[in-house]
Structures are given as C-alpha cells and as structure tokens.
Amino acid sequence: xxxADDVKTVAGAKDGRPARSRRWTSVAxxxxxxxxxxxxxxxxxxxxxxxTAQLPPPLSVxxxxxxxxxxxxxxxxIAISVQRVLVGFAAGAGLGFLLGAVVGLSPxxxxxxxxxxxxxxxxPSLAWVPLLVLWLGIGEGPKITxxxxxxxxxxxxxxxxxxxxxxxxxxxxGRAYGLRGGGLLGRIMLPSVAPAIFSGLRLGxxxxxxxxxxxxxxASSMGLGFLLxxxxxxxxxxxLLLAILLLATLGKVCDAILGLVERRVLRTHT
Amino acid sequence: MTITTAxxxxxxxxxxxxxxxxxxxxxxxxxxxxxxxVALLGASGCGKSTLLRMVGGLDLATSGTVRVDGHDVTGIDxxxxxxxxxxxxxxxxxxxxxxxxxxxxxxxxxxxxxESRQWLAEVELRGFADHRPRQxxxxxxxxxxxxxxxxxxxxxxxxDEPFAALDALTRLRMQDLVEDVQRRSGTTVILVxxxxxxxLKLADRVVLLGGAPTGVSVVLDVPGDRPRDHHQPELxxxxxxxxxxxxxxxxxxxxxxxxxx
Numbered sequence: 001x002x003x004a005d006d007v008k009t010v011a012g013a014k015d016g017r018p019a020r021s022r023r024w025t026s027v028a029x030x031x032x033x034x035x036x037x038x039x040x041x042x043x044x045x046x047x048x049x050x051x052t053a054q055l056p057p058p059l060s061v062x063x064x065x066x067x068x069x070x071x072x073x074x075x076x077x078i079a080i081s082v083q084r085v086l087v088g089f090a091a092g093a094g095l096g097f098l099l100g101a102v103v104g105l106s107p108x109x110x111x112x113x114x115x116x117x118x119x120x121x122x123x124p125s126l127a128w129v130p131l132l133v134l135w136l137g138i139g140e141g142p143k144i145t146x147x148x149x150x151x152x153x154x155x156x157x158x159x160x161x162x163x164x165x166x167x168x169x170x171x172x173x174g175r176a177y178g179l180r181g182g183g184l185l186g187r188i189m190l191p192s193v194a195p196a197i198f199s200g201l202r203l204g205x206x207x208x209x210x211x212x213x214x215x216x217x218x219a220s221s222m223g224l225g226f227l228l229x230x231x232x233x234x235x236x237x238x239x240l241l242l243a244i245l246l247l248a249t250l251g252k253v254c255d256a257i258l259g260l261v262e263r264r265v266l267r268t269h270t
Numbered sequence: 271m272t273i274t275t276a277x278x279x280x281x282x283x284x285x286x287x288x289x290x291x292x293x294x295x296x297x298x299x300x301x302x303x304x305x306x307x308v309a310l311l312g313a314s315g316c317g318k319s320t321l322l323r324m325v326g327g328l329d330l331a332t333s334g335t336v337r338v339d340g341h342d343v344t345g346i347d348x349x350x351x352x353x354x355x356x357x358x359x360x361x362x363x364x365x366x367x368x369x370x371x372x373x374x375x376x377x378x379x380x381x382x383x384x385e386s387r388q389w390l391a392e393v394e395l396r397g398f399a400d401h402r403p404r405q406x407x408x409x410x411x412x413x414x415x416x417x418x419x420x421x422x423x424x425x426x427x428x429x430d431e432p433f434a435a436l437d438a439l440t441r442l443r444m445q446d447l448v449e450d451v452q453r454r455s456g457t458t459v460i461l462v463x464x465x466x467x468x469x470l471k472l473a474d475r476v477v478l479l480g481g482a483p484t485g486v487s488v489v490l491d492v493p494g495d496r497p498r499d500h501h502q503p504e505l506x507x508x509x510x511x512x513x514x515x516x517x518x519x520x521x522x523x524x525x526x527x528x529x530x531x
Contacts, residue, residue: 173358175346176328177371177422187371191362268402269362 056238061245064238081212081223082250084140088147089208093201095148096155100200103156104163105185114160121153125214133219143215143223150211151204158200162193194269198262202255209251224250277304277458278349278425280325284334286483287320293483294320298334300477300486304425307452307459307496309469312479313516318462319430321479325460326350326428339425351424355431357411359403365390365414366399372421389417393447409440413447420451427452429461433468445471449497466512470505471498478515487515 038058044050045057052060068074099117103110128149132142166189174188190197216225224243231239280302287295294317302308312318323329324336327347336343338350351372359368369386377385387399393413403411412432419427429448433441449472452459463469469476473492480487490512493504513520 169354169356169358170360172328173354173360173371176326176352177418178346178348178375179371188360191360194362 053235053237056241060238061241064236064242068239068242077222077224077227078246078250081216081225084143084147084215084223085205085208085212085254088144088212089151089205091144092148092151092208093155093204096152096200096204097159097197100156100159101163101185104160104166105189110160110164117156121157125150125211126218129215129218138219143212143220146211146215147208151208154203154207155200158196158203159193162196162200163189166192191269195266198258198266202258202262205254205258206251209247209254213247275423275455275457276425277456278339279304280426280458280460281337281340282321282325282334283337285321285324285331285336286333287317287324287329288332296483296485298486300489302458302460304458305456307461307472307474309461309463309473309476310479311463311466311469311476311512311516312484314464316479317484318479322352322428322430322460322462325426326352328352348422349425350428351419351422351426352428352430353412353415353419353432355434357403357408357415359411359414361403364400364402365395365406368403368414369417369421372418374422386417386421389421390414392420392451393417407440409436409444412436412444416444416448416451420455424457426458426460429459431462431464433465434463441468446497448472453496464516466509466516469512470509472496476508476512478512480515 041055042058045052045055065074099113103114103117125146128146129142132145136142136145170188170192171184174184179187212223213225213228216223217229220226224247227243228240231237231243280300282298282300285295285298286293298321300308310318310321320329324331325338325343325347327343327345327350330344338347359365360371363370366383366386369389370382372389373382373385387396390396390399393416395410395413395417398406398410403414406414412435416432432448433444436444445468448459448461452472459472461469461472470492474496476490476492478487478490479485488511490508492498492508494502498505510520
C-alpha cells in the first residue's frame with residue numbers, strides 16, 4: 001500500500017514571497033497610521049487654532065523627552081511603572097491561573113465561587129483605591145495590588161471558561177489511556193487550551209497597565225501616572241503627551257514580547 | 271519487534287445501563303474467549319458503543335458485572351485499549367508523540383521514541399513519525415490511533431466504529447490491517463459496527479443487538495477461516511438474516527433466482 005500520496009501539503013508552507021519581505025511589509029503597514037497621525041498633529045498644532053498650552057507640536061514633546069531624559073528622573077518614572085506592572089501582573093495572573101484552573105475543572109467549586117468572583121469583577125478599578133490606601137498605606141503595596149486585581153480577571157475568566165469547555169473527546173482519550181488528575185491537566189487539558197491561555201495573559205497584561213495608571217494617578221510620587229497628574233498641575237502639556245506616548249509604547253512592547261513567546265509556543269501547536 | 275499480547279477473555283453477566291429513568295441496555299449476557307474477534311452489530315443509537323465503553327471502563331454498568339480476564343471492571347482498565355470513531359489525536363504532538371501516549375508509563379524515557387516509531391511501522395506509517403496530525407489524511411490518522419492502542423499491548427482491543435468515517439477504499443485497507451494485526455498479535459477484539467459485511471469479514475462471532483431497551487437478539491457463529499470474503503455463498507444467508515434482524519430485509523440470491531423463474 002502506498003501512503004505517500006495521502007499526505008497533504010502543509011498549508012502556507014509554500015508561498016512565493018520570502019517571509020522576511022512579508023514581515024517588513026506588515027511593519028510598514030502598521031507604522032503608516034501613526035505617521036499620518038503625526039503629520040495631522042503637526043498641522044493642527046501649527047494651524048494656530050490651538051495654543052501651545054493646549055496642543056504643543058510634536059517637536060516640543062521630543063524636546064521634553066530630551067529635557068527629562070537628561071537627568072535620571074524620566075528613567076526612574078519608567079522603571080518604577082514597569083516594575084509595578086510586572087510584579088502585579090505576575091501575582092494577579094498567577095492567582096488567576098490557579099483559581100481559573102480550579103473553577104474550570106470542578107463544577108462544585110464553580111457553583112460556589114464563580115458568581116462571587118463575577119460580582120467582584122464588576123467593581124470599577126477606581127473604587128478599590130480608597131480601600132487599598134486605607135488597608136495597605138501609600139507605599140508600593142496598594143499600587144501592585146491594584147495592578148494584580150486588573151491582571152487577575154482576564155486570566156481567570158479565559159482559563160476557567162476554556163478548561164470548562166476543553167475538548168471532551170481529547171479528555172476522554174487521555175482518561176482511556178490511563179491519565180488522571182495532574183497528568184490529564186498537564187498533558188491534555190492545558191495544551192488543548194493553550195491559545196486561550198495566551199490570549200488571557202495578553203488581556204491581563206494590558207489591563208495591568210490600565211490599572212497601573214489608575215493607581216498612580218491617585219496616590220503616588222513616582223511613575224508615569226504621577227507624571228500625568230504632575231504635568232497637568234504644572235501646565236506642561238508637552239510632558240503630559242510624552243507620558244501618554246510612553247504608556248502606549250511600553251504597553252505595546254510588553255504585548256509584543258508576550259506575543260513572541262506565544263508564537264514560539266504555539267508554532268508546533270496546531 | 272514482536273507484537274504478541276496476552277489475550278484476555280471478557281464476560282458480561284446481566285449487564286444493564288440506564289441514564290436516569292431511561293434504560294438503554296438490559297440483561298446482557300456474553301462470554302468472549304481470549305483471542306476471539308466479536309462484532310457487536312446494531313442500529314444507530316441502540317447502545318452498542320455504550321456496551322463497548324463499559325468493557326473499557328469508560329462507562330460503568332448500572333446493573334450486572336463486566337469482567338475482563340476474570341477481574342471486575344470498576345474504572346479504566348489497563349488491559350483494554352480503545353480506538354474511537356474519530357482518530358482523536360493530540361494536534362500539538364507528532365504522530366510518534368501521539369503513539370507514545372499508549373506506551374506503558376514505566377517504559378524508560380530513552381526508549382519511548384524508538385518504540386513509538388516501531389508501532390507506527392506496524393501500521394505502515396514508517397517515515398511519518400514526525401508529521402503532525404493535521405498534515406496527514408484521515409486514514410493515516412486513524413492508523414495512528416490504532417498504533418496508539420497497540421502500543422498498550424492490550425489484552426482486549428476495543429474498536430468503536432473505527433472505519434465509519436473513512437472513504438470506502440481506505441475502509442477496506444483498514445479492515446485488512448486490523449485483520450492482519452489481530453492475527454499476528456492474537457489479541458481479543460470487540461468491534462462495534464453497523465456494517466453487516468464488515469462484521470462478517472472480520473468477526474468469529476456476530477452479536478446482534480436489538481429491542482427496546484436493547485438486549486442481545488441473536489449470536490451467530492461466522493463459518494470459515496479469516497480472512498474472509500463476504501461474498502462467499504455460505505455467508506449470504508447469514509447476511510440476510512442479520513439485515514432482517516436490523517430491520518432491512520433483503521432476499522437471498524437463492525430466493526432471487528427462484529423469483530426470477
């Protein structure tokens with residue numbers, strides 16, 4: 001019997017254009033819109049319709065970067081914010097992963113725990129701030145906790161839902177071939193929901209950044225959120241815009257790094 | 271590599287299965303000798319897959335006892351291996367990695383890959399060990415599922431309509447392969463099917479399930495040695511009897527001849 005003729009060609013493996021040139025095309029496409037916005041920004045700022053206090057031109061934001069970057073303060077703001085996000089995200093995503101797995105796997109636990117967690121999730125991020133300040137003071141504790149709260153929910157929600165609906169056929173195969181408990185979870189269930197796990201982590205990281213700014217806006221003397229309020233109070237719109245651009249860039253870089261890990265892990269996956 | 275297994279006998283005594291108030295199977299008595307090939311034949315939804323799953327411990331009887339090799343089945347039975355209607359391969363593993371799922375847990379790590387590849391060779395998939403399930407055809411995926419089951423060196427091989435989703439030619443090849451593997455390994459086989467010709471080709475005995483709730487309607491010995499051609503004249507009468515039992519009566523060739531005159 002010949003089997004070679006049964007083999008399907010792998011979809012997408014044979015494409016005329018080399019991968020490198022396609023990647024540059026997509027990078028160029030992604031950068032085109034920011035460039036257009038930059039031009040529009042420049043035109044709007046130089047049209048005279050807005051004062052420089054309302055809308056400083058792009059160049060003065062660049063100058064603000066040079067000014068703040070010259071002394072170490074800008075890097076301290078960035079470093080402390082990144083640190084808060086990473087520590088808070090690790091704690092929140094870790095807890096979300098564990099609780100999501102337990103709730104996803106056990107209908108009993110789900111019945112007891114899931115409705116309460118769903119109710120907590122409905123609390124707006126800023127509502128936690130007074131309570132956290134009251135309980136944890138004004139140090140790093142409340143900020144990291146708020147980021148952790150932000151990261152927790154997307155990870156918890158996606159993982160509990162994905163595991164509860166893991167392919168029953170594959171789970172049954174695992175059982176039929178002698179896997180139980182941790183072995184079944186590690187070898188069949190988690191790999192089968194790996195794409196959902198990664199989208200949960202990416203959502204959690206993005207929400208961590210959102211909650212970071214909420215934390216730093218309120219009670220803080222460092223960080224990019226503090227830079228936002230401080231520049232507003234001192235009328236430095238250029239620094240305010242710089243802080244927003246830095247938040248966008250850092251958020252995007254964090255997501256891209258996680259996306260790279262995701263691509264590597266899922267490359268062999270489907 | 272030798273693929274010999276120690277075939278196990280199966281014994282069902284008064285086996286029944288109810289889902290809530292709904293009784294699906296009742297009072298099933300059946301003894302299967304070690305090394306025997308038995309086909310469970312019945313209409314769709316009659317509970318023949320449920321019966322097979324109870325032998326493998328994937329489902330538990332609500333009454334009666336199921337025994338494999340003299341031991342009551344109370345959970346997943348290590349002496350049984352199942353091939354499902356769908357290949358059910360793990361898409362993130364290679365074919366060899368999928369077969370490895372069937373290997374004994376205590377097999378040393380450095381021998382697992384080589385053994386997986388040998389089992390793939392047994393189902394004529396030498397050279398495809400590093401392919402992913404999505405890269406191969408449905409027939410090849412189902413052969414991989416068979417290799418995964420064989421890697422368990424099962425006393426009882428449970429086949430749950432494993433050819434139903436395959437095209438006609440691939441199905442014939444798979445039937446030949448299963449026949450060949452059974453002859454060389456000597457394992458007991460329980461084959462669930464709704465295809466009368468498939469049952470007559472592969473089985474030593476055919477168990478026709480029917481009634482509501484389902485019970486054993488009739489057990490027939492299939493004459494002649496395997497491999498069989500289901501067009502053999504002595505099988506024709508058996509074939510019409512089974513089809514009549516399934517509610518689709520056909521005239522035998524002899525009757526057809528008489529009618530033509």
